[in-house]
Amino acid sequence: MGMSGHEAECGSRTTECHVCGKNVRLRDMEMHMGWHDHTRRQGTPPIICNNINCGRILDSDNALGVCSICFGPLYNTVLDTDGVKLRRRLERRYFIQLTRGCGKEWCRNNECMTGAGHKLAIKEATSRVKELMNEGNKGVFYFCVDETCTRNMVIVNWLAEEHEYDRSWCCAAVQAAQGREDLARQWLANNAVKLTEKAEVLRGSNVVEQSA
Structure with a gap:
C-alpha cells in the first residue's frame, strides 16, 4: 500500500467506528466510512404513521396505515x-x-x-x-397523541423546515433519538439521504434511461 514500516504498524491499530461500533483498522477506516456513505445513499425513506400528529415509524398492518x-x-x-x-x-x-x-x-x-x-x-x-x-x-388522519409524541413532532417540524431531509427521515431520526435534537441530527447524518442527494440519484437515473 506504499506505507513505511512505521505507517503500516500504526495502521494496523484499531479504533471503534462511530457509525456501526465495529473495531476497524486505522488504515482501512477511510474505505470503511466510504462503504457506510454508499449504504446510506442507497437507503429508502421509512414509512411513517398516517396520523399527521404522530410521526412514528409504521409498526403494524391495519386498514388505516397508522401505527x-x-x-x-x-x-x-x-x-x-x-x-x-x-x-x-x-x-x-x-x-x-x-x-x-x-x-x-x-x-x-x-x-x-x-x-x-x-x-x-x-x-x-x-x-x-x-x-x-x-x-x-386519501390516507390522512388527525388523531390526538401522547405528550412525548407531541414534543417530538415539534423537533420534527424544525428539522423538516430546514429542507435538508424528507419529513419521513426527520420523523425516524427523532424517534431513534428519543426526542433529543442533537442525537437526531447525528442520526440523520449517519443514516438519511439528503434531498440534494436524492435529486442527484434521480438525475443519474434519467441520464441512464435516455442513454438506453
Whole structure:
C-alpha cells in the first residue's frame, strides 16, 4: 500500500467506528466510512404513521396505515370484513375530538376541541367529520397523541423546515433519538439521504434511461 514500516504498524491499530461500533483498522477506516456513505445513499425513506400528529415509524398492518398506538383505540375483535364498523368507530372518534376534546393540556391537534381551543356545534362537527373521513380515504388522519409524541413532532417540524431531509427521515431520526435534537441530527447524518442527494440519484437515473 506504499506505507513505511512505521505507517503500516500504526495502521494496523484499531479504533471503534462511530457509525456501526465495529473495531476497524486505522488504515482501512477511510474505505470503511466510504462503504457506510454508499449504504446510506442507497437507503429508502421509512414509512411513517398516517396520523399527521404522530410521526412514528409504521409498526403494524391495519386498514388505516397508522401505527399500533394510534390504531389501538379503534381496534375491535368483532369481524368487520367490509370495514363498516371501523368507519363508524372512526367517525365517533372524530366527533368526540371536535365536540368534547381529549382534555390533554399538551394537545396541539387542530381537529380536537382541546388542541384547537374551541368547540364546534353539533351541525358543524358533523360536517367536519365528513370532511375528515374524505381525508381518511386519501390516507390522512388527525388523531390526538401522547405528550412525548407531541414534543417530538415539534423537533420534527424544525428539522423538516430546514429542507435538508424528507419529513419521513426527520420523523425516524427523532424517534431513534428519543426526542433529543442533537442525537437526531447525528442520526440523520449517519443514516438519511439528503434531498440534494436524492435529486442527484434521480438525475443519474434519467441520464441512464435516455442513454438506453
